[in-house]
Amino acid sequence: MKLYFQNTFEIFRKELKSEFRTKYVLNSLLMFVLISVSIIRFAAGDEKVDNEILTGLLWVTIFFASVSSLARTFIKEQDKDTSVALKLTTVIDSVFTGKLLFNLILSFITSFITLFLFAVIMNYEIKNLSGFIFFFILGITGLVIILTIIASIISKANNKGTLYPVLAFPVLIPLLVSIIHSTKLTAEGAETFSLYEEVIIILCYIVVVLTASLMLFKFIWED
Amino acid sequence: MAIKIFKYSSIVLVTAVIFLSFLIPIPHIPALGDKARVLYYHVPMSWISVVAFFMSMVYAVKYLRTRDPQYDVKQYSAAELGFVFCILATATGSLWAKFNWGAFWNWDPRQTSIFILLLIYGAYFVLRASLDNYEQKARLSSVYAILAFVTVPFFVFIMPRVVDTLHPDPIVNSRGKIDMDPKMLYIFLTSLVGFTFLFLYMFQLKVKTEILNLKLKNSSN
Numbered sequence: 001m002k003l004y005f006q007n008t009f010e011i012f013r014k015e016l017k018s019e020f021r022t023k024y025v026l027n028s029l030l031m032f033v034l035i036s037v038s039i040i041r042f043a044a045g046d047e048k049v050d051n052e053i054l055t056g057l058l059w060v061t062i063f064f065a066s067v068s069s070l071a072r073t074f075i076k077e078q079d080k081d082t083s084v085a086l087k088l089t090t091v092i093d094s095v096f097t098g099k100l101l102f103n104l105i106l107s108f109i110t111s112f113i114t115l116f117l118f119a120v121i122m123n124y125e126i127k128n129l130s131g132f133i134f135f136f137i138l139g140i141t142g143l144v145i146i147l148t149i150i151a152s153i154i155s156k157a158n159n160k161g162t163l164y165p166v167l168a169f170p171v172l173i174p175l176l177v178s179i180i181h182s183t184k185l186t187a188e189g190a191e192t193f194s195l196y197e198e199v200i201i202i203l204c205y206i207v208v209v210l211t212a213s214l215m216l217f218k219f220i221w222e223d
Numbered sequence: 224m225a226i227k228i229f230k231y232s233s234i235v236l237v238t239a240v241i242f243l244s245f246l247i248p249i250p251h252i253p254a255l256g257d258k259a260r261v262l263y264y265h266v267p268m269s270w271i272s273v274v275a276f277f278m279s280m281v282y283a284v285k286y287l288r289t290r291d292p293q294y295d296v297k298q299y300s301a302a303e304l305g306f307v308f309c310i311l312a313t314a315t316g317s318l319w320a321k322f323n324w325g326a327f328w329n330w331d332p333r334q335t336s337i338f339i340l341l342l343i344y345g346a347y348f349v350l351r352a353s354l355d356n357y358e359q360k361a362r363l364s365s366v367y368a369i370l371a372f373v374t375v376p377f378f379v380f381i382m383p384r385v386v387d388t389l390h391p392d393p394i395v396n397s398r399g400k401i402d403m404d405p406k407m408l409y410i411f412l413t414s415l416v417g418f419t420f421l422f423l424y425m426f427q428l429k430v431k432t433e434i435l436n437l438k439l440k441n442s443s444n
Contacts, residue, residue: 149370153363157353166349170342171370174377205377212373216366219287223359 007090011098015073025069029110032068036061037117054124055184059176062111067165070107070147073099074155087221096217100148107144111136127189135186139179142206146172149213152220175205229424236417243410250404255391261319263411267418268312272340275305275422280372283365293434295361298368299351300429304422306344313337333390336378343371
């Protein structure tokens with residue numbers, strides 16, 4: 001168990017190091033977000049976009065930004081044939097948790113920047129900020145867990161780019177529906193406590209999906 | 224032996240249902256009327272599409288445990304048949320929706336959940352198609368089937384409770400009782416059993432042919 005946490009941390013550090021050597025994923029994510037927000041701005045023109053629609057657009061941007069780059073952590077190992085070395089030197093499950101931690105950090109950075117851009121460029125108004133941030137963090141966490149486990153599956157497949165959203169989307173729908181619903185309501189000023197049903201659903205979803213991923217990862221990582 | 228039982232009993236039961244469902248008068252139900260007869264076909268179809276998905280998940284677990292190729296064959300046979308029944312459930316459902324709600328498709332939570340079930344089946348087949356190695360195909364699609372299955376309860380059972388639906392109560396309603404005219408209930412149960420037997424017969428036939436196919440492929444190599 002101690003070895004497991006140690007390995008998780010080591011893999012997390014390795015990912016951070018190799019990422020900040022090139023800053024490839026972070027830069028492409030940020031550019032993706034910036035481009036999406038400016039396209040939305042140009043499309044809207046002079047018109048004021050409704051807050052409700054903006055919440056949807058925010059999640060669309062975050063979903064596609066994540067899908068465009070989070071798979072890289074696993075694809076990289078496959079392309080450079082470094083997965084064998086990882087298999088030899090680490091506890092299996094720690095590969096998943098280490099990469100999950102890295103993806104989480106990356107997604108939190110980019111999603112908060114997206115949120116900031118939406119607020120500045122699109123005049124996105126949030127009335128109940130603490131509640132919104134709470135649901136926002138829950139949503140990103142669930143999203144990243146699923147995207148990380150699906151990334152490990154598609155790293156073995158042929159047409160990686162197109163397969164990623166196809167596989168991830170059906171599994172993510174329950175989360176996306178409830179997260180869009182609750183962030184929309186909190187942005188309009190709903191109390192966090194009035195949405196306790198949503199909190200329970202999202203928490204259950206995260207726990208179930210995380211447990212399943214941890215149990216299944218060793219079968220994916222086998223070869 | 225079992226395959227013959229399923230074959231003949233499903234022939235008898237489904238034929239009986241086709242006649243009875245149109246001939247037996249049903250009591251007046253507010254806002255539904257004779258359109259309620261679709262339940263003899265629609266409910267068994269959606270029931271089978273969920274059961275097939277469940278079977279697929281169970282065989283996926285068995286495959287990961289034993290690595291026996293026959294479980295992989297069973298896994299995707301169940302998924303393929305489940306997909307067919309899922310399409311049938313969607314079709315019968317939206318036909319009914321056209322005449323009761325006025326449009327074939329209006330994103331009712333129930334319709335959304337069957338749409339997601341179709342998407343999951345679709346994603347599963349796309350994943351299988353994009354893997355070349357047989358062992359890898361079996362293993363990774365098993366993982367995906369299990370992962371997708373654990374999220375099914377969220378949209379089949381939880382979403383309709385959170386978002387309002389116009390869909391009539393499920394057969395066993397929220398009060399835990401079955402509110403149905405006894406005559407209708409008998410026909411409905413016959414139909415449920417008949418179509419389930421039909422599914423099991425098709426499933427066994429499919430598994431048999433797929434295993435023969437695999438043997439043929441191996442012997443020719």
